[in-house]
Amino acid sequence: MRSAKPYTNATFTHRVDHEAGRHRPARAPTEPRVCGTCGAVYRGRRWVRAVPGPAPVSSSGAAAAVTTCPGCRRVAEHAARGFLYLSGAFVDAHRDEIERLVKAEARRTLDDNPTARIIAWEAMPAGPLVVTTTTEHLAERLGHALEKAYDGDVRFDFSHENKLARVYWHRD
Numbered sequence: 001m002r003s004a005k006p007y008t009n010a011t012f013t014h015r016v017d018h019e020a021g022r023h024r025p026a027r028a029p030t031e032p033r034v035c036g037t038c039g040a041v042y043r044g045r046r047w048v049r050a051v052p053g054p055a056p057v058s059s060s061g062a063a064a065a066v067t068t069c070p071g072c073r074r075v076a077e078h079a080a081r082g083f084l085y086l087s088g089a090f091v092d093a094h095r096d097e098i099e100r101l102v103k104a105e106a107r108r109t110l111d112d113n114p115t116a117r118i119i120a121w122e123a124m125p126a127g128p129l130v131v132t133t134t135t136e137h138l139a140e141r142l143g144h145a146l147e148k149a150y151d152g153d154v155r156f157d158f159s160h161e162n163k164l165a166r167v168y169w170h171r172d
């Protein structure tokens with residue numbers, strides 16, 4: 001006898017695809033939409049970088065609704081999902097170089113996901129330099145980039161429940 005327990009797809013609706021910030025909301029919002037702040041376009045259920053040319057329109061030719069993308073919203077609200085902690089004597093001695101590398105890597109990330117942004121650089125007195133990001137993945141990617149460029153020790157700490165990534169990079 002088959003179980004009478006109803007089988008629902010609820011199990012699958014809360015999954016979040018970690019790559020490229022693709023989220024699958026239960027109800028797909030209207031497309032396309034355009035971010036009034038950075039110009040990113042939401043289509044095909046994901047945010048993509050604005051491209052030069054005519055403004056995006058729907059399949060019926062309607063103008064895209066103007067909204068605020070998750071990246072701009074998180075930057076405005078300082079709602080970080082990634083924290084990158086940089087510490088060690090090397091960081092103080094090479095601060096400018098490190099900052100350039102991190103910013104260049106963040107710019108490259110925009111091609112994959114325009115909502116992945118650096119929110120702030122915060123130098124703690126006698127503590128680590130903290131870079132906050134709008135996505136967990138960006139903090140992770142920046143940590144990998146630092147390790148690749150300068151070695152040092154990197155540690156990743158993910159909290160899936162809270163959707164936070166803490167990345168610690170240290171070099172003396």
Ligand SMILES: [Zn+2]
Pocket residue numbers: 035036037038039040068069070071072073
């Ligand atoms: Zn935006």
